[in-house]
Amino acid sequence: MTEHIAIKPIIFLHGEPTITWIKKEFGKLTVRQNLQYAIVAKFSYGRPDMYELRKEIPIQLEIKGPYNIGFLEERHILIRL
Secondary structure: OOOOOOOOOOEEEOOEEEOOOOHHHHHHHHHHOOOOOEEEEEOOOOOOOHHHHHHHHHHHOOOOOOOEEEEEEOOEEEEEO
């Protein structure tokens, strides 16, 4: 049985919505969401096509095992190893 982690309220810090977790909660969420071996990549000048990313990322990062690449937003991707 997994331990329950309470829903956190959204607070605004300098006009930006923010959610804060303590380190223990963050560790549990990371494992639960299978993000302990994940990378967030940012493209400053817009992201390349997904076909190009799937072709080049494993070569440039020398990925040997299975991986998954997905879009997070306009300039960010998530790479799960």
